[in-house]
Amino acid sequence: MGSVTSIASLGRNGLYDWVVQRISAVVIAAYFLFLVFFLVMNPGLTYEQWVALFSSNWMQVFSTISLLMLLAHVWIGVWGVLTDYMTPRLMGSKANSMRLVVELVVFAVVLIVAVVGLSIFWSL
């Protein structure tokens, strides 16, 4: 296949990124809509109910999948934005090396959020 491959893209190529972006969008939408629905339906929410929700096994799995999907979505999304604007045409000849630095920072934040998030979900 002749599509563009980049070591900095998440998947093997742009098509793979495109598919991950779509699947992750649907999962994140489901997760957030579920939480909004839960909060709207439980106006007098108690701590016990809240912990019971997040410590149930299906919710731990749902939260984990959603978080990983969200981070993939964010990485692909931000990578796309950076490659659009941090270019030599817009930012001069140092743009490519500057973009690499910013990408590394974003990637580090993504990893940290993954660790922090998973420890929240699985320490309950």
Place this chain on the structure above:
Amino acid sequence: MKISSVNGRPVNLDLNTIDLPITAYASITHRITGLVLCAAVLVLLWFLDKSLTSEADFTEVQKILSSMPIKALMFLFLAPFWYHLIAGIRHLIMDMGVGESLEGGRLGAKIVFIVSAVLIVFTGVWLWGA
């Protein structure tokens, strides 16, 4: 050093000189809301962590969330979320080949703005209790 030509051909993408169609506004708004949501996720994760720590922390989060400035902050996160969601769904619909014509694109962009505006109003009503 800015490049104003590529291979001897001029590049003119100075957006200030171009009159943007509604579809362009729909697109850039989707992008901006996506970036805002990145920040929102960090704050929400912090609130989630705290709210699950103990009964006292849970009550404190409830108190923080009901204070006026934080309510406004939550609104600033939920509003972009609705827009990004609705515009994202439009993406998925267009990926299936629906609404790809020029007119379809314009109509879709209008629908996205209207539907997310309605959801944003509902969210305000929910947060501030009409």
